[in-house]
Amino acid sequence: MNPDADQQATVAVIDDDTIVREGLRALMPMHRVTCAFEHHSEFLAERPSVDLVVLDLNLDGVGQAATRHGATAIADVRDAGYPVLIYTNENRRLVLAGCLAAGADGVIHKTQSLQELADAITAVRNGQTVITPALTGLAEAIDRYGHLPALTPRQRQVLAGRARGKTFRRVASELGISEKMAHEHMSAVTTKFANYLRTHSPTDLERTLGLAQGDLLHRPTVEESSRPSA
Amino acid sequence: MVIAVVAIRATFCAQLALAVPHGLTNSTSPRLFGLLSMLALAESSTLAAFAWRRRRITAAAAIADLAFACLVIAAEPLYSSPADRVGTWVAWGFGAGCAATLTVGTGLRRRRDAGAAAAVLAAVYLAVSAATPHPATAVVNSVALVGFIAAAHLVAAFLRELAAIADQARAAAARAAQEAERERQRRLLHDQATVLALLSHRHDDPVLEASLRIQAAAASRRVRSFLGDTRIAEADVVLSEDRPLLVDVVAAAVADFTDLPITVNTDLVPHSRVPSDAAELLLGAIRTLLHNVRRHAKATTVTLHGDLIDDDRWELSIIDDGAGFDPATTPVGYGLSTQAGRALTDAGFAVALDSAPGEGTRITITAPEGP
Numbered sequence: 001m002n003p004d005a006d007q008q009a010t011v012a013v014i015d016d017d018t019i020v021r022e023g024l025r026a027l028m029p030m031h032r033v034t035c036a037f038e039h040h041s042e043f044l045a046e047r048p049s050v051d052l053v054v055l056d057l058n059l060d061g062v063g064q065a066a067t068r069h070g071a072t073a074i075a076d077v078r079d080a081g082y083p084v085l086i087y088t089n090e091n092r093r094l095v096l097a098g099c100l101a102a103g104a105d106g107v108i109h110k111t112q113s114l115q116e117l118a119d120a121i122t123a124v125r126n127g128q129t130v131i132t133p134a135l136t137g138l139a140e141a142i143d144r145y146g147h148l149p150a151l152t153p154r155q156r157q158v159l160a161g162r163a164r165g166k167t168f169r170r171v172a173s174e175l176g177i178s179e180k181m182a183h184e185h186m187s188a189v190t191t192k193f194a195n196y197l198r199t200h201s202p203t204d205l206e207r208t209l210g211l212a213q214g215d216l217l218h219r220p221t222v223e224e225s226s227r228p229s230a
Numbered sequence: 231m232v233i234a235v236v237a238i239r240a241t242f243c244a245q246l247a248l249a250v251p252h253g254l255t256n257s258t259s260p261r262l263f264g265l266l267s268m269l270a271l272a273e274s275s276t277l278a279a280f281a282w283r284r285r286r287i288t289a290a291a292a293i294a295d296l297a298f299a300c301l302v303i304a305a306e307p308l309y310s311s312p313a314d315r316v317g318t319w320v321a322w323g324f325g326a327g328c329a330a331t332l333t334v335g336t337g338l339r340r341r342r343d344a345g346a347a348a349a350v351l352a353a354v355y356l357a358v359s360a361a362t363p364h365p366a367t368a369v370v371n372s373v374a375l376v377g378f379i380a381a382a383h384l385v386a387a388f389l390r391e392l393a394a395i396a397d398q399a400r401a402a403a404a405r406a407a408q409e410a411e412r413e414r415q416r417r418l419l420h421d422q423a424t425v426l427a428l429l430s431h432r433h434d435d436p437v438l439e440a441s442l443r444i445q446a447a448a449a450s451r452r453v454r455s456f457l458g459d460t461r462i463a464e465a466d467v468v469l470s471e472d473r474p475l476l477v478d479v480v481a482a483a484v485a486d487f488t489d490l491p492i493t494v495n496t497d498l499v500p501h502s503r504v505p506s507d508a509a510e511l512l513l514g515a516i517r518t519l520l521h522n523v524r525r526h527a528k529a530t531t532v533t534l535h536g537d538l539i540d541d542d543r544w545e546l547s548i549i550d551d552g553a554g555f556d557p558a559t560t561p562v563g564y565g566l567s568t569q570a571g572r573a574l575t576d577a578g579f580a581v582a583l584d585s586a587p588g589e590g591t592r593i594t595i596t597a598p599e600g601p
Contacts, residue, residue, distance in 0.1 A: 111451060111491065113530060133531055137495025144498055163495050165533020165549035167590065209497055 009125040010034045014043050014077070015056035015087070020110075024054070030118045040073040044080055051125050053077050054117075057088035057099060070095075071102035078103035085124045087117065093134050097205060101197040106130030129190035136163045138209075139193040145208050147200075148192050158185040231336045231386050232281045239278040242329040243271055246322055253320045259309040263320070266302055266309070270326060273298050277333065292337025296347050299323070299330035300354045312362045323358070327351055327375050335382025339390075348379040418456050425449045448489035456488070461496075465513060474509050476502040476544055480534055483516035490524055492532045499536035502544040505598065508577045512595070515574055519548050519593060527552025527591065544597045551590040557583060 013024050013036040021036035034050055037043040043053065055077060057070045077084050085106040086099045096107050106129055108120045120130040131139065140163040142148050143156065151159065154175070161171035172182040197205070250267055257263035277295055281287050303323035306315055314320035330351065338344040352372040359368035425445050433439045463481035468474045477496045484492050504512055516534070523532050529552030539545050574581050578598030585591040 111447075116530075133493040133533055134495065137493065137497060137533075137535065140495070141497030163533075164535040164547050165493065165495075165531055165551070166592070167551050170589065170592075209500075 007122055008032060009051040009121050010049070011052060011054055011121060012037065012043060012048055012050040012082075013054045013087075014038075014040050014073075015054075017056065020056065020087075027114055028118060029114055031121050040077055044076060047080060050082070052083040052085060052105075052121065054085050054087045054121070055104075057086050057090050057095075071098060074099055074102040074104050083124050083127075085120055085130065091134075093138050094205065096132065096135055097138060097197050100129070100131070100135075100194045101200075103198070105194075107132055107135065123187070128187040129194045131190050131193065133162075133165060135193075139163070139189060142193070142196060142205070142208055143189075147208050148189075148196055151189060151192065152185075155185045155189050158182050159189045162186055231332075231382075231389060232285055232287065235281050235287060235332055235336065236278045238329050238332050239274040242325055243274050245325060246270060249319050249322055253322070256311075256314060256320050257309045258311055262305070262309040266305060267322075270298075270302060270322075274329070287333055287337035289337050289339070289343075292334045292347070295330045295333040295337075296351060299326045299351060302326045303351075303354050303358050306358050315359055315362045324355065324371055324375075327355055328378060331375055331378035332382045335379045335384075336386040338383070339387075341383065344379055344383045348376045351379070352376050414456070418452060422449045422453060451491060452488045461494070469510050469513065471506075471509075473503040473506050475500075476504050476536055476546065479504050479509055479513050480516065480536065480546070483513045484520065484534065486517065487520045487524065490520060490532050491530055492520075492534065494534045496534070496536040499538060499544050502536065502538065502542070502597075505577075508574075508579070508598075511573050511577055512579075515571070515595065516546075516548065523550050523552060523591075526555075529553075529590065539596065543599060545594055546596075547592065547594045549590065549592045554585045554587050554589040554591055556587055557585055 007030060009031045011024075011028070011031050011033045013021055013033055015021050015024075015036070016038050021038070025033045025036060033054075035046075035048050037046075040055065055073065057073075074084055074086070083105045084103065085108060086096070086104045087108055087110060088096075088099075089110050090096060091109070099107055106120050106124045108117055108130060109132055123130050136159070139148070140159050143151055143159065154177075157175055158171055161174065162168075166174075168179050168182045168186070172179040175182070177185075200208075246267055250264075253263050253267070254260045273295070277291060280291055303326070306321040306323045310321040331348075334347045334351070335344055338347055352375050355375060356368060356372045359365075359371065362368060425442070426449075428442055429446055433442065461477060461481040463478040463485065465482040465485070468478045468482045471478075476499050480494060480496055484494060520532070523529055527550050529550035532548070532550040532552075535547045535549070537545050537547075571581050571583075574595060580594075580596040582594040582596075583591070584593075
């Protein structure tokens with residue numbers, strides 16, 4: 001009996017790379033890849049019964065056109081009722097933010113470990129939003145410029161720790177909370193962040209980040225930023 | 231020049247509007263005076279709107295304006311007495327001529343054309359005004375018309391030349407940036423081609439195989455970094471600046487470490503600066519830390535994060551999730567080379583280090599107080 005059976009998710013992989021499709025089937029820890037497709041249209045034609053979809057941000061082309069293409073795929077799969085985890089080599093923050101805006105439930109890089117991918121799948125299956133470290137930094141900046149709807153002080157502390165690259169374990173121990181609580185606080189933050197992205201255009205985002213110094217509405221207090229002691 | 235043309239037209243129209251009541255009373259043909267005044271207002275506003283929209287004065291517009299000015303000057307005898315013709319309250323042809331000098335001087339690019347236009351305008355004005363009680367004023371005025379056209383022509387030519395130089399400079403900068411970008415691509419592809427070629431061979435040596443795999447992973451991170459939106463900054467350029475931006479110092483420092491899984495979060499400190507005399511020190515310290523991460527940490531994430539602790543004091547943290555070490559038992563040089571740490575402290579920075587085996591390493595560098 002698999003001890004993780006209650007955590008195990010059934011996954012569909014959509015990726016134009018054969019190695020990724022076959023590799024994830026063979027190597028995925030914890031979860032079960034039950035089917036794989038080269039293109040999202042094939043997936044939509046078949047509509048298999050799975051818990052979520054791991055979708056490669058398939059960039060046919062470059063720049064804006066590519067972003068639009070990716071966004072369409074995400075929206076189509078999402079509209080068909082599947083949670084979407086983007087699995088990509090894409091590294092530009094605004095493109096990744098665009099994926100969340102288009103409805104993706106999570107973003108993870110192909111350079112991250114399979115365990116991290118498996119954890120992300122678990123989180124998305126449980127209704128959480130998963131973001132990359134760079135997107136965490138973006139979330140913190142948007143919050144600081146006063147555009148994320150009221151984070152609680154705790155959520156803000158967890159976000160500050162994660163944006164600095166601290167592990168959940170570290171954040172939890174610094175704040176004197178359980179690791180599970182730290183995850184939950186971060187999950188609330190990412191949900192608010194994803195909602196922000198879905199209701200604002202990329203231009204809003206750029207304008208927000210282009211704000212001049214002095215527009216910062218909130219600065220964490222010394223305790224909040226929980227800096228490491230020497 | 232377009233702005234000047236629009237401004238002069240507005241002034242001319244205002245003056246004309248002020249002169250109309252007086253002109254209607256004293257004109258020998260109020261009807262013709264009124265008609266010409268209306269035409270002049272319409273012509274001026276059309277010309278101003280046209281110039282504004284096109285962002286330039288075309289030769290056709292200049293010739294049309296010249297023709298109109300000549301027409302109203304030539305029509306003066308039909309609606310004004312000789313005594314009124316040298317002033318501008320009734321016979322406002324000189325005003326129209328003055329306004330036209332800027333259009334003609336700007337719109338006609340060839341000196342010969344502008345000269346011919348000046349001659350025509352002055353001749354028409356002289357012909358109409360010489361037979362008045364003040365012939366000397368008429369001569370002075372006609373010389374002024376020629377002078378205005380010459381001045382406008384010289385200024386417009388100078389501005390055009392300046393704009394051409396600016397365009398050339400911009401094009402040269404774009405070419406240089408393109409060349410630099412191509413150089414980056416060449417450098418990147420060169421290394422990756424070697425790794426790929428080695429990987430394509432069958433290797434029976436497990437040590438070589440393992441080493442290649444590590445290189446391939448680093449290569450994939452380099453390509454990913456190249457494809458990303460990482461800020462690009464060259465160390466030499468950054469260090470040559472007066473009080474360089476913290477974001478640029480960080481970008482220049484991480485540029486040599488694209489094989490590491492680095493995330494740079496510096497959105498909170500877009501305007502923070504580093505004291506000029508400490509920039510090289512800081513850059514060197516960040517590089518030393520990243521060298522240590524590369525050599526010892528086996529990290530899956532390295533995050534450089536900037537934040538403000540008050541209005542002009544920033545704090546940079548460098549945190550990895552790698553092997554970590556025990557600062558009590560490991561020589562200090564492990565985490566942060568002694569020299570780098572001490573030099574930063576001597577320069578007024580505060581440096582804090584926190585690590586434990588299996589817990590990664592956290593280093594915080596805080597800027598000195600004051601600007």
